[in-house]
Amino acid sequence: MIIYLILGIIIFIIYKKYTQYKVLKLVPSLLEEGGQIIDVRTKAEFTQGNKKGSINIPLDSLKTRINELDNSKPIIICCASGSRSALAKRLLITKGFENVHNVGMWKSLLKF
Template sequence: MNETIIYPILAIIAFILYKKYTQYKVLKLVPSLLEEGGQIIDVRTKGEFTQGSKEGSINIPLDSLKAKMNELDNTKPIIVCCASGSRSALARRLLITNGFENVHNAGVWSSLLKF
């Protein structure tokens, strides 16, 4: 196989594996984060959220998050989720940039249903 094709394919595979591994690590922490009073913030749109969500989660769409950060308790863990993990990754970075320290990206919201 042509080497110019192999390296990009390996990079994509490595990225996907890294993303799955980091979400797996967060999901292992979820029970203890919830015991500490963790807040689940679902950053999907209101329409997506009404179609299905984790009971007890708070819907703050990503485009509204910066304006509503003051509604979050910075002393408790924050678990962000969305449809695929991309928007929640952006939400995590946004929260950390704005002084939140205990923020975790759980990725797909449905992965939280078992907790």
């Protein structure tokens, strides 16, 4: 029984890494299309380090600041680990945004 739990966790981790890899491959073309990088970490986290050109909209204020985003351009969301950016992506999709991409950790964007 425990082996199935461990196997499930391993499969979940592999799936998450694969989906992040797929999104990261898209980043250059998304940026060419005018993609907006939205960092949903707290202001304090953002000031400690961030991707140049990214916009800090903490997850807890995203609902009230959603009008700052251009729905006609790709939205690239990041945070510290990928959890908050996943929630942000879900929120934006429920608000009618279609071209939303979760890259997970903001540091993964430093190579672009």
